[in-house]
Amino acid sequence: MKIKIEYYGIPRQRVGIASEVYEFDQEEMEIHDVILAVARKHPEFQRNCMAGDRLNQHLTVNLNGTRFYQTENGTARDGDALLILSMDAGG
């Protein structure tokens, strides 16, 4: 399956790109495992955006521009877009 990862704000600064597509063998995957794959690929992301094996508490994940999955407990399926962004939307 293919998952598009979109980076916003600080994650984009660290990874250096706006988006990329990941290919996995499974039909569906835990969001947490997708995040771990991103962290494995991008050492800067691992260093700056993760706290242990989770996103740091100031970042969050959104699936397809709809629901947030801050605890990374959700399922991503083929064709989904996973947005990684700041929790803080203060303006």
Place this chain on the structure above:
Amino acid sequence: MRVANVSEAHGYHYRYLEIDVTSGAASCHPLQADVLQQMIGGSGLGTHLLMEHEAWKHDPLSSQASIVFAFSPLVGSPLTTSAKFAVVSRSPLTGRINDSLASSRFALAGKRTGYDALLITGRAESPSILVIDNGHVTLQPADHLCGLPAEQTEQQLRTAFGQEYSFAVIGPAGEHLVRYATISHSGRHAGRGGSGAVLGSKNIKAIAVRGDQRTSWFDTQGLVQQARNLSQRSFGPATEKYRELGTAANVLVFNRLHCLPTRNFQKGSFENAENLSPEAMNAVRDKMRESCAACTIGCTHIYSIPVDGKPSQTRIEYENLFALGPLCEISDQQIVLQASHLCDHYGLDTISTGGTIAFAMECVEQGYLQEPWLRFGSGEALHKAIHLIGQQKSLGISLAKGSRALAMELGHNTISFAPQVKGLELPGYEPRALQTMALGFAVGTRGADHNRSGAYEVDFSEHVDRRHAKVSQARLAVETENKAAMMDSLILCKFLRGVFDDYFAECASMLNLVTGWNLNAEQMVRAAEAIVNTKKHFNILSGWTPAEDTLPERMLTTALEDDTDAVLNRQTLEALVKAYNLERGWDEAGFLPDSSTRP
């Protein structure tokens, strides 16, 4: 732990100064500890003083109206982001309570005059500078400053008065009583709700303050330690977004989530949003970062722009970009930055300016306003409209009253799409896509506002479905509002809020170190609630009715064009408002339980 005894005064001066600018007379009034423990300072204290002076009775632009500059117990302490002050008055835009905050040296110098607040009433005979030197008050002529923008006014005052003074000034918009004129200080603004017009109506072009009366701290060592710890945390990931990209980082995120208000709130995304992102601006412009006084975060991102052919600069925030960009359907970076610069020049709130102009653009499009030049997407029209507002010429006279008044003037039920609540234009959070925030906007005491309610935080969490609100979210909205009320009264910058683990407990700890009090987290929550209740009480006395706690009709009857799942109907909003009122301990309609507060 040692607790201060009643004769010890730390953190506060325990008094405020009342100045009648009609006569120039000043009088000092005591402030009791029990009042300060409830109202804290800043917004809370300012609202309390307005209640005492029955400011709800008076037309906000009349000579009887009062305006308060309220400092706070933390001002002057080593705690990061604490150099702030609140300006509180009845708003000429909404007729309700208005508290707007600004940062910097005016807060430090103002508190050193020896007072916790300055309350100004009356009307000077001619344009004046109100000078407060250690509590000694004089009025000096300001005719030579009339018509000058805020920045030049400050420059001239600095030359005339010297570096020891700090200044709060109004620009031409304040002098012309534009209902959303700001009060400026060092390039920052007490922006929303028209406090600049209130000062202008008093013929006060500028306030100059100087003083050497510092308050003591109860536990200096403990405070320094806490301040170090807080500063350390302020360098961490919680504030990274603000430091590196500024609030403008919201543009692309909000656009992707369809909550970037576009074309007068008809859509939640803008196809050219990328042009207005900080990433795009950083690629083509020089940028520098700046901090308010006593701030370790430094969220202010200043970009280079040409103005009248000369190199200049402008501060950029998400709210400026949204209101002067997508809301008016303008994607040209330079046009938007220049529009923001123009708002600074005149001393205009960018949100209300953009909101009112975008509304007028839609009225033109629908044939209700015969100004064919004023079209969505026209940068030239945007600039022209800002000039007309700032100079109070032709259409600018109507635009200067805000979108609600303009809709009333135009009729044809244009009020149904005027982007305002209680007369205050909505900030850049599309309510149909962020429905806890929709509730926060509807019930906000100063109108639609993202600084007094942080309910968007709830929408950005996994606890709720942001496009399908449930009444259980009302409690979460109350919590964010309480936090904001405390932050605006202590005062600390909201961009710091992510660093706290136990917010109210840490607020209590900071306040105790400063004052020697022994408050706990629970008492801080009660104080926050008391502040919100006092604002509500003010509004009730000034004529508030439950019908005001709503959103523009179009937002309750029409889905977002580009996200048809983002629907908010009247029944849902009414249920949310009712749940919010009950959660606050008010009656279902929103009146306080004490029947004496009913009109």
